[in-house]
Amino acid sequence: MRSDIVDVWLADARVPDPALPDMLVLLDDDERRRHASVVHAIDRRRFVVAHAVTRRIVGAVLDAPPGELRWAHNPNGKPALCGRYTGVEVNLSHSGDLVMVAVSARRPVGVDLQRVVPALDCAAMARRFYPPAEAADVAGGGGHELFAELWARKESLVKAAGARLTRGLATPVAGPAPVVVEHDGPFRIEDLKAPEGFRAAVALAGEDPFTVNQHAYG
Template identity: 30%
Template sequence: MAARSGLAGPPPVRVSGFEEAWDGLDTGLRDSDYVLAYGFLADWAPRDLACPELIRLLGTEAERFEQLSHDESKRRFAASRVLLKRVAAAALGAHPGQLELARNPNGRPYIRGCGQLEMSLSHTAEVMVVGLSRRGAIGVDVESAKRSVYGRGLEDDVCTQHERDALEWLPEEDRNAAVIRLWTLKEAYSKALGHGLRLPFHSFGFTTPLAATGVPRLLRVDGSPGNDAGWQFETHPLPEGYTVSVAVEPAPAGSRPQAHAGALIDGRVTSAVLGCYLKDEAKANAAAQATAAEGARGQG
């Protein structure tokens, strides 16, 4: 597509719920070594917060879920974790109930027994974005493209002096979008490195292209080219009015990532009924058959 000129990675794929078949995620992970997926809270918030199947599906995250005091916070938490599990399961050809989420000391989520798959999660307002990578660490960040940030002090907090000077050369109507691109790129890179908010955003920069689809390049503080060591950076506009940025670490030399859960996860299998999301028993049975077929392909 013309709108993706210069971008080498896969575009974000919208996923609307448990009842979809997502063969494209497996293909994207195999062809590009990473995938991006996004969903909306309205599609992923559970109908019943007390549903036993939801608690089982959350697994080790259930304790954090139960500690939340407000129902809205619980819905957002559950929606993001279930989306993360469902996307990982679809990409791996597994059942969501097979996958157990955990967090490393830096707070980065991962699948137990599936160390070759890196993941990242971001959300804002009503949208959630998941990034999965088999090549190395990945970070994603999402922000509303309509959010007014330029001239409100954000560029002073997140931009180098070189970036602020570059913003002044842009047409005034393009500056807000450019700040959002820089902000989300820095958030994504920081997440991928495992530093979170501990990495000063003034300590590195990115190019500020005129085109929203231009390929970002890492810069030093003074604006000279940085040593990106093969990292891939991209920014994608979502049709629903959001901006998604991703940072992906290159694969180690000589590595050959595996494509399916059968080669990645250990043999301990749990199960979870998806009735707290599906609308009737017939659809639940159909979904169970579909996920069983996905798992069989992954083991083949």
């Protein structure tokens, strides 16, 4: 994998019930504790699938047993591979029944998948969180699609930087993709192809161009 390529997989969390035990066994103790704390059954299913799929993808990239991968978290909660199997940057996003996993050879990566929510008061949300110019664009006709597109870009930036979401939401990211923004250093953001009703983006540390390869998992 070259350093200027990021691979992104899209997976469906609606797997058959018999597949879940084999997925659950791949999770580590921390992931199992988090899984057990999830209240709703559908969310527990999505959690298991998202984390098991991530482990299987990364295991295939590194030629490593998925269940032996280990993660460390920075103070803001961003995970990074640690222990015996390292060598790539990984990020995960899930929204509804969909899961996205991004893998980069060396540059810190963030990926985000956002559902377009027609019932959301997107103009009010944009006024609260976005810079004034972006909020005006959302209220002035961009609507729910633009709101979700900008949110996906901002969250992918935050995840690549390992930073806090509130600050990232205030960072301007509008304009034709790709966009290069400053967030304690430069980050380059690309929009991704996403299923109807979703928006997605990926960000890598640094301003240098990169190529995105998108894959369907499974």
